[in-house]
Amino acid sequence: MDECIRDKIASHGNISFPKFLDLALYHPTLGYYARTDSQVGKKGDFYTSVSVGPLFGKLLARRFLDWWEGNGKPTSWRILEIGAHDGKLAVDILTTLREISSEASETLEYAISEPLPRLRKAQRERLTPIAKRLHLASSLSELSSSPLPGIAFGNEILDALPFHLVEFISEEWREVHVGIGEEGSLELSNGNHASPLCEKLGNGFPENYRTEIRTNFRAFLESVRSCLTDGLLLFIDYGFAAPEYYDTQRTTGTLRTFSKHKAAEDPLDRPGELDITAHVDFTDLARAAAQIGYFPTAFSNQGSYLTHLAKPLILSGAFEEPKTIAQFQALTHPAHLGGKFHAIELTKTGSVPPEVAHRLAL
Ligand SMILES: C[S@@+](CC[C@H](N)C(=O)[O-])C[C@H]1O[C@@H](n2cnc3c(N)ncnc32)[C@H](O)[C@@H]1O
Known part of the structure; x- marks a missing residue:
């Protein structure tokens, strides 16, 4: 499964957390x-x-x-x-x-x-x-x-x-994606601004506050x-x-x-x-x-x-x-x-x- 996800990232770039979960949980043979x-x-x-x-x-x-x-x-x-x-x-x-x-x-x-x-x-x-x-x-x-x-x-x-994984960094919400680190293993990385996704959560959270959100x-x-x-x-x-x-x-x-x-x-x-x-x-x-x-x-x-x-x-x-x-x-x-x-x-x-x-x- 790890290799399948790394192949996907190598050919399409970092993937969103829901996409990662789709593969890790529901892949028809490896999930x-x-x-x-x-x-x-x-x-x-x-x-x-x-x-x-x-x-x-x-x-x-x-x-x-x-x-x-x-x-x-x-x-x-x-x-x-x-x-x-x-x-x-x-x-x-x-x-x-x-x-x-x-x-x-x-x-x-x-x-x-x-x-x-x-x-x-x-x-x-x-x-x-x-x-x-x-x-x-x-x-x-x-x-x-x-x-x-x-x-x-x-x-x-x-x-x-x-679900999406999001983090509150420097007073704004960022989405957490899954990518490949320098040593070739999977890592969590900061992705897009997630403001529209997190609108209902508002602001005022501690720095690096991490949570989940479903759409x-x-x-x-x-x-x-x-x-x-x-x-x-x-x-x-x-x-x-x-x-x-x-x-x-x-x-x-x-x-x-x-x-x-x-x-x-x-x-x-x-x-x-x-x-x-x-x-x-x-x-x-x-x-x-x-x-x-x-x-x-x-x-x-x-x-x-x-x-x-x-x-x-x-x-x-x-x-x-x-x-x-x-x-x-x-x-x-x-x-x-x-x-x-x-x-x-x-x-x-x-x-x-x-x-x-x-x-x-x-
Ligand atoms: C945590 S188990 C719960 C099993 C069972 N309901 C129980 O209480 O023991 C989650 C189950 O949901 C199924 N599942 C996941 N997504 C689903 C979906 N979109 N529609 C129907 N079943 C789903 C999985 O195949 C798995 O059997």
């Missing part, structure tokens, strides 16, 4: 996600909430069922999971739906948008025996020709979208929207509202690499072998959604979001098994996944609850 060993879970590079156990999917299934019941029980509806890895979360959701409502489960199409053929194959093997209607697509546009009412959601998908949320959300006639969008990811993200104390941004559960900060270390991510600016996501007619109706940390969904189960005494309690604690405890992750729901309603607007600094 990080093309690797055949599993990236998620104990043997992989990082855990997600799915790795904790089936409770995460069980709680999401309850939310989706609630949407279906509250929206006239459509006789044909879709749950679209974006980036479903090996299909484990889909199994947990489908199993729960079948247990709770055969009507909802009979009328459901479970769709997945997953760019990697290797993962689509794993998803097909896992889900064919349990999904009544399964639609596995390599891209969102493949699903847009047959939209249905329903839900589109992604767990840890937004942080995987490429692809609107295009991404547009593709997601086109897969539904109407419905709910839900994203769960690590990140914050803009004031916390771009706090002047956060001088080195949120970019992290992950390998064998160790986090580091050098994106040029063994490209293609390590995951590279950056947190999500949820304020920016909400603004991009508003441009296409979707508005945030819920935004909270994962702990509060899942506790709210779990309330009926807790009250009915269904949470007695030690295994379930341990999963609930891992998913909701502020020091574990509950505080690090946030959940945002977007719908076409147009009215944003005041506490949501406040938390998102809108």
